[in-house]
Amino acid sequence: MKTVFAKLLLISLCVVGSGFSQETGQSYIEFEKARFLKTSENNNAKYLGDSSFDVGYYKLDLNISYSPQSLSGIVTVSARSLGDILTSVFLDLSDALSVDSVLSNNLSCQYSHSENKLIISLDKPYSPDEIFTLTIFYHGVPVTTGLRSFVFDSHNEQPSIWTLSEPYGASDWWPCKDTPEDKVDSSDVWITVPDNLIAVSNGTLTDEIDNGNGTKTYKWKNSYPIANYLISLAISNYSVYKNYFRYSNNDSMLVIHYIYPEDLDELKPQLDKTTEMLELFSDLFSEYPFIKEKYGHAQFGSGGMEHQTITSIGIFTDGVIAHELTHQWFGDKITCRNWENIWLNEGFATYGEGLYYEFSEDKSAYNSFLSYHINRSKAAVGSIYVEDVSSISEIFNGNRSYSKGAIVLHMLRGIVGDSVFFNILKNYLNDPFLAYRTATTEDFERVAEETSGLQLNYFFNQWIYGKNYPKYNLEWDFQQAADNMYDVNINIEQSVNTYPQFFTMPVKIKISTSVGDTILSLFNDAQNQKSSFRISGKPTQLTFDPNNFILKDLIISDPAVLLPQLNLEQNYPNPFNNSTVIGYTLPQEDFVTLKVYNSLGQQIATLFNENGRAGEYKINFDGSSFSSGIYFYRLAFGKRIITKKMLLLK
Ligand SMILES: [Zn+2]
Numbered sequence: 082m083k084t085v086f087a088k089l090l091l092i093s094l095c096v097v098g099s100g101f102s103q104e105t106g107q108s109y110i111e112f113e114k115a116r117f118l119k120t121s122e123n124n125n126a127k128y129l130g131d132s133s134f135d136v137g138y139y140k141l142d143l144n145i146s147y148s149p150q151s152l153s154g155i156v157t158v159s160a161r162s163l164g165d166i167l168t169s170v171f172l173d174l175s176d177a178l179s180v181d182s183v184l185s186n187n188l189s190c191q192y193s194h195s196e197n198k199l200i201i202s203l204d205k206p207y208s209p210d211e212i213f214t215l216t217i218f219y220h221g222v223p224v225t226t227g228l229r230s231f232v233f234d235s236h237n238e239q240p241s242i243w244t245l246s247e248p249y250g251a252s253d254w255w256p257c258k259d260t261p262e263d264k265v266d267s268s269d270v271w272i273t274v275p276d277n278l279i280a281v282s283n284g285t286l287t288d289e290i291d292n293g294n295g296t297k298t299y300k301w302k303n304s305y306p307i308a309n310y311l312i313s314l315a316i317s318n319y320s321v322y323k324n325y326f327r328y329s330n331n332d333s334m335l336v337i338h339y340i341y342p343e344d345l346d347e348l349k350p351q352l353d354k355t356t357e358m359l360e361l362f363s364d365l366f367s368e369y370p371f372i373k374e375k376y377g378h379a380q381f382g383s384g385g386m387e388h389q390t391i392t393s394i395g396i397f398t399d400g401v402i403a404h405e406l407t408h409q410w411f412g413d414k415i416t417c418r419n420w421e422n423i424w425l426n427e428g429f430a431t432y433g434e435g436l437y438y439e440f441s442e443d444k445s446a447y448n449s450f451l452s453y454h455i456n457r458s459k460a461a462v463g464s465i466y467v468e469d470v471s472s473i474s475e476i477f478n479g480n481r482s483y484s485k486g487a488i489v490l491h492m493l494r495g496i497v498g499d500s501v502f503f504n505i506l507k508n509y510l511n512d513p514f515l516a517y518r519t520a521t522t523e524d525f526e527r528v529a530e531e532t533s534g535l536q537l538n539y540f541f542n543q544w545i546y547g548k549n550y551p552k553y554n555l556e557w558d559f560q561q562a563a564d565n566m567y568d569v570n571i572n573i574e575q576s577v578n579t580y581p582q583f584f585t586m587p588v589k590i591k592i593s594t595s596v597g598d599t600i601l602s603l604f605n606d607a608q609n610q611k612s613s614f615r616i617s618g619k620p621t622q623l624t625f626d627p628n629n630f631i632l633k634d635l636i637i638s639d640p641a642v643l644l645p646q647l648n649l650e651q652n653y654p655n656p657f658n659n660s661t662v663i664g665y666t667l668p669q670e671d672f673v674t675l676k677v678y679n680s681l682g683q684q685i686a687t688l689f690n691e692n693g694r695a696g697e698y699k700i701n702f703d704g705s706s707f708s709s710g711i712y713f714y715r716l717a718f719g720k721r722i723i724t725k726k727m728l729l730l731k
Contacts, residue, residue, distance in 0.1 A: 130258040131171045133164040137212075139309070140269040141255050144296075145316065147240040147275065150233045152178075153220035156256050160215070162207035170215075173252035173259035174199045178221035180256075186214055199256055223254040227473055230254060234382055236341050240278060242316040243381040243393055248420050248476055251309045261308045261416050262519055268307050272314055273298045279319045281339050281379045283312060283389045284371075303389065305371055306517040308416045313388035315379035320345045322352060326359045328372065334359075337377040344380065351397040352378065358406050361440055362433065366407075367507050370414035370517070376406070387430070389413045400434045407433025410510055418519035420470040424545070425520055427477070428465070428486015435487065451491065451629070457484035458550065458632050465489065465545045466522065488632050489544045495630025496540065496587055497533045505532045539606075543581040550632040551584035552576040558640040559620045565596070566617055574609045583608045591627040594618025600627070644668060645695065649716045649723040652702070656728040659705040663688070665716055670694045674717045677702060680710055688714075704729045 138159040145152050158172065174180070176197050183192040185204035192201045199217065207213055223231035230250025234241040244254060252259040272280035276297040284303030291297055303312075319339035327333040336359070338352045359376065363369050369376065371390045379388075383395035387408030394405060411429035431454065439447040461480035469475045476482065494502040509528040510516060526541045554574045559567045569592055575583040585606040592599045596618035603612050621643065625635055650664035667673065673693035677686040685707060688700050702714070709731045715724040 130173060130260040130263060133167055134160040134162055134170050134213075136160045136258050136263050136265050138265050138267055139255075139257065139312065140271070141312070142271045143255075143314070144273040145242060145280075145314075147233060147242060147278075150222050151220065152223055152231075152254065154218075154255060156217045156219070158215040158217070158256070160213055162209055162211045162213065164207075165209065167203060167207040167211075169200060169202045171198045171200045172215070172217070172256040173197060174217075174219070174256040175224060175226075175253045177224040177253070178219050181218040181220060183218070184214075184216040187216070197252065217256045219256065226250055226253055228386075228477075229382070232382060236317065236380075237343050239318045239341075240275075240316070241341075241381065242274075242278075242314070243379070244313050244315070245381075245386045245393065246313070247310040247386065248423075248470075248473060251312065255312075257309045259309060261310060261420070262418050264306045264308045264416060264517070264519065266306055268303045268312055270301045270303075270312065270314060271298055272301070272316065274316050277318055278316050279321070279339060280314060280316045281319070281377075281391055282314050283307065283391055284374050304373065305389070307389050308413075308519075311387070311389040311413055311416075313379075313386070313391065313393060315339065315381055315388075315391070315393055317341060317380070319380070322349065324353065324356050326356045326369070326376070328359075328363060328369070334369065334372055335375040335377075337375055339377065339379040341380050348397050351399075351402065354399065355402060355406065357441070358403055358437060361437065362406060362410065365436060365440075365503055365506070366410045367510050370409055370510075376409065378402075387412050387426075399437065403434045403437040404430045407436075414510060414517055415515050416519045418521050420476045421467045422521050423467060423476050423482045424465045424486035424489070425522065425525060427482040428489060431483045431487035432490045435491075451488075454484040454487050455632060458488045459634075461485045462548075464548050485544075485632075492544070492586075492630055492632065493529065493537075493540065495628060496537075497529075497535065501533050505529045508532045539585045543584055547578075547581045547584075549578050550634075551578070551586065552634040553625065554636050554638075555623075555625055556638045557623050558642075561619075562615055565619070566615055567594075567619060569601075569614045569616055569620060569623075570611065571601075571603075571613070571623075572609070572611045573605055575605075577608065586631055588626055588631065589628070591624040592616055592620050593622040593624070594620050645697070647718055647721060647723070649714075649725055651725060652714065652727045656730040657704065658729075658731055659703065661702050661704070661727060662699050663702055663714055664697070664699045666697045667693050667695050667718060671719045674715075675700065676715055676717075678713045678715065679707075680712070685712075693718075 136158060140157040142155040143152060174197065176195065180192060180194045180199060183190055183201055185201060188204040190202050190204055192199060201215060203213060225231050227250040228245045228247060230246050230253040231244050234243060249259060251257050270282035273296050274280045276291060276295055280299040282301035284301050286299060287302045288300040289297060320342040322338040322340060322345055324336040325333040326336050336355050340348055359369055374390050377391045378394045379391050381393040381395055385396065385401045385405045386393045387405045392405040394401060407430040408426060412426035417423050417425045435447055435450045438450050457480045463481060465481050465485055467476050505528060509525055512528055515524055522541055522545050526537055530537050552575060557569060557571045559569045562568045588603055588605050590601040592601065594616065599616045601614050623637065625637060645666050645668045647668050648666040652661045652663045654661060670692065673689055675689040676684050679685050688702060707729060709729050712727050712729060713724055714727060715722060
C-alpha cells in the first residue's frame with residue numbers, strides 16, 4: 082500500500098492521451114468537414130451577397146447526367162425589394178457555369194456574368210417591399226471548391242453525385258445569394274437523373290416521375306425556412322431503409338436512410354440508433370424542428386454534413402450521427418448569421434455528441450469526451466469568433482469552432498446548473514426572433530441572460546472573443562478561530578493573458594474537513610484575489626472547481642502543516658518471530674536506504690536502496706535466518722538518518 086503526497090499538487094483538468102477515439106469527437110472533427118480542407122484554401126473573401134433584396138423562395142429544377150458529366154438547370158428566385166428603387170440585382174454563380182437566359186417576372190432581361198456574379202437588369206424598377214421573380218436558365222459542369230461543393234463521385238463502380246456547399250460552395254452549382262444570413266421561407270428541388278439512380282434532397286418527396294426516356298424526376302418540397310448552404314442533393318443507386326420516430330401516442334415521423342446497397346446490412350444497427358437519438362434530443366432541446374417532413378441520411382463520400390432533414394454522411398459512428406442530428410436544431414433551425422459565429426453551429430453539435438454519451442451510455446464515455454475536447458480547447462490558438470472567414474480551415478478549425486465551442490457550453494452549464502442550462506437551450510430554439518432564423522453570439526447571450534437572470538456578458542466576451550484559458554496558481558492556509566471553527570485563507574492568482582488579461586469566473590471550492598465537506602462559492606474577478614471563509618472542522622484538503630467545469634490549468638500549494646514529514650515508524654509486531662513490518666514516510670523524492678544491523682553494528686540486510694518518491698511505505702523484514710536478539714534498522718534519506726531498535730524472539 083502506498084499513498085503519495087506531493088508538496089505541489091499539479092492538477093490538470095485533462096487526462097493527456099486518454100485515448101478518446103471510440104467513434105467520438107475525434108472522428109467527426111477529423112472527418113466531418115475538416116477532412117476536406119486540403120482542397121479548400123482557395124477561398125472567397127468575406128462576402129454577404131447583394132443586400133438590396135430579400136430572398137423568399139428558391140426552386141431548383143436540375144437535370145443531371147453522370148456520363149458525360151453535366152448539369153443543366155432552371156432556378157427560380159422569389160425576392161422582395163429592399164432598395165429605394167431597385168433596377169438591378171446580382172446573384173452569385175460560378176463562372177464555370179454558362180447562363181443561357183434570364184427572366185425577370187417572366188420577361189426576358191439583360192444580364193452579365195463574370196467574376197462569379199450574375200448581374201441582372203430587372204424588368205422594371207421595384208419599390209421597397211415589392212416582390213419580383215427571377216428565372217435563370219444555365220448549364221455546365223460544376224467545378225468543385227471548398228469542402229467539395231459538387232462532386233461526381235463513385236462507389237463500387239456505381240455513380241454517386243453529391244453536394245456539400247458550406248460555406249461558399251452553393252454558387253458553384255446554382256445561382257443564389259450565397260450567404261447564410263438570407264434564409265428563404267421554403268424551397269423546391271426537382272432532380273432529373275438516369276432512371277437507375279435515386280435523387281435525394283430536403284423535405285418531402287412529393288412526386289417521382291418516370292419520364293419514359295431513361296430518366297426519372299424526383300420532386301422534393303421543403304416547407305420550412307432554410308439557409309442556401311443547407312439545400313443539397315445526393316444521387317446514387319441507393320437502397321432505402323426506413324424507420325419511424327414516434328413522437329406522440331398518435332404521431333410518427335419518417336426516418337429514412339439512403340444507403341449504398343453493399344453497405345446497408347452492416348450499417349442497419351447504427352442507423353437504428355437515429356430514432357433513439359431523436360427521442361433524446363427532442364427531450365433535451367424541444368421538438369424536432371422539421372417534424373412535418375422527415376429526418377434521414379444520404380450516404381456520400383465521407384464525413385458528415387447536416388443538410389436540412391437529410392444529413393449527408395459517410396461515417397456512421399455514434400458521434401457523427403449524433404453530431405449531424407444535433408445540427409438540425411443548432412445550425413438548421415437556428416443558423417449562424419455569418420461564418421464568424423460558426424461555433425453556434427459546430428460547438429453546439431459537438432456538445433450534442435457529448436449529451437448523447439452522457440444520457441445513453443455510462444458516464445465514462447462522457448468523461449472521455451470532455452477530456453478529449455478539453456485537451457483540444459487548450460491547444461486552440463485564437464478566438465472562437467472567427468476573425469478570418471476568408472479561410473475555410475479557420476472557419477472549421479476543430480480546436481476552436483468545435484471543441485472549445487462545446488467546452489464553452491459545458492462551462493455555461495456549470496455556472497447556471499443543469500435545469501437552467503437546458504431551459505436556455507429550449508428558450509433559444511423557440512425564441513420568436515431566432516427560431517427558423519439566424520443568430521449571433523449576442524442573441525444566444527441575450528437568451529442565456531433572460532433565462533438565468535444572470536449578467537453573462539463577461540462570460541461570452543472572454544470565452545468567444547478572448548483567447549486561451551485561465552492558468553490559476555492557488556495558495557491557501559488556515560488558522561483555528563474557535564473550538565472547531567477554522568478560518569481558511571485562499572489566494573488565487575492568474576497568469577497574465579493577452580486578452581482577456583485574466584478570466585472572470587464564478588468558482589466553487591471544496592474544503593474537506595474532519596467533519597465533512599464544505600463547498601465555497603466565490604466570484605473570481607481579479608488577477609490576484611484573496612478571500613477568507615470561516616468553516617467548521619479542521620481542513621484536510623482543498624479542491625478547486627470540484628466538478629471540473631472550468632477550462633484551466635491549476636497549481637495548488639497546500640499549507641505546510643498538511644505536507645508529510647519524514648518519519649520512520651516502530652516496526653510491527655515487535656518483538657517479532659521471523660517477520661515484521663517497518664513503515665516510513667518520505668516528504669519528497671530523494672535517495673533512500675533502509676538497512677538492518679545486528680547488535681555488533683554489522684549490516685545484515687538491505688531493505689531499500691534507490692530513489693524513493695514522496696509517500697507512505699510499508700516494507701517487510703524477514704528475520705527467519707537470524708538468531709534471537711536486538712537489531713537496529715536505519716533509514717537514510719538525503720542527509721538525514723533515523724534509527725530504531727527491534728527485538729527478534731524465536
Ligand atoms: Zn458539424
